[in-house]
Amino acid sequence: MIEFQDLHKAFDGKQVLQGLSLAIRDAETVCIIGYSGTGKSVALKHIVGLLHPDAGDVIVDGQAVSTLDRDGLTELRQGIGYVFQFAALFDSLTVAENLALGLRRRGLGEEEIEERVREALALVDLSGTGEQMPAELSGGMRKRVGIARAIALRPRYILYDEPTTGLDPVTSAVIDRLMVRTREHLGVTGVVVTHDMRSAYTVGDRIAMLYEGRIRQVGSVEEIQGTEDPVVRQFIEGRAE
């Protein structure tokens, strides 16, 4: 279980998170939606300790992330897969090496690494691309490799940062299907940061809207679709006013 507890974070005096509280239960996928620049990605980075909170904390499996030392963080991160907005593939490594890097860190043997890389690439329909360099791939393929890199670790949690941003509708649908498939096949808990409502409705068990640094509303897809909160309504309907 992941729990944001009254999380506060400011950058250069600008308050981004102002008391974010949200609990994500095991085996569910929660989509965090909200306007650009409201701190969705910032919230996600707190889960893996990439950012340190000014106040409050994130509790993962009963451990307060901000209190963990480097060894504690390493152990925590071994159970979490992170899919970055622009995939963040290592451009000096091949696709297969990108996937193998995290597995090697976990001390797996070369045979098992090869097997897991093959499996993960097959799951994202990219079998046969292992020897290609990231620069040779399209945007959608890079995102799928990013997902494969997370899946290969067989994590308990997968965090997706804007997985469909910048993709055409068809590729977005492919990524959405992939996220659903990942949850169904591997039973992992997912946190998806997005402002793509079609994606949120497809992959989310629950949707939480982040507004002015805290959660404005959280509920099931149906609850969010039927909301009477004017701020949430305006956002999900994509109205200018």
Added chain:
Amino acid sequence: MIQAIGRHAVSSVEAVGRVGHFLSDMLRALPDVRTWARPTIVQMRRVGVDSLPVALFIAAFTGVVLALQASYTFTGAVPLYFVGTLVGKTMMLELGPVLAGLALAGRVGASMAAELGTMKVTEQVDALETLAYDPQSYLVLPRVLAGTLMFPVIVAFAIATGIVTGWLTSLALLNLSTPDFIKGLKLFYQFKDIWFGLLKSASFGFTITLIGCIVGLSTRGGAEGVGRSTTHAVVYSAILILVLDAFWAVVLL
């Protein structure tokens, strides 16, 4: 005015603090041999083998110029075999390490700052951390170790090249015989000449790669930030090479 001086002083102290913090993080990563051993070999090849042509090219022409300038200065007043002394001493003590250091600050320091800066702004460094790697072990230590170990090797080749081209120039253009050149070369030679130059070059290698890593990993703001980091890495490295050069001269000579 006073405010500006104060701000500058505070930011300088902060910068020193950041370097200290960075160094302590790097030392803490040392026991993680399993992570840094393999990338260190890769970096040693990149820093060493790939930088060698530039360093040798500079050293070759420096040797030629040193021999000719020595002969021009000595004419009539000092025996010509002192050309060997001047070429040998100058290459070993000063020009070999410093010119190679300045050239490699541009080549190695800039490329490390650009590479790590790009990794930083494209979230590859964050990705590395989420895969449970310590960037200090995987990115910084291999580069700094490679720089510290390979710079003396490069400089040793550069010194040898400079002396050889100085000797060939003396033979071809100054009518100086090989025995005379060697006589001059041996005249005031001390073993310290060698280790002093190599120690200096190790400290240059350490500094250039450390600055490249620090500046690269603190890059912010996309392509423009990467460009800024690259320039900063070269400028800071060049300044520190000259400061270190003076420091070693004061301390060891």
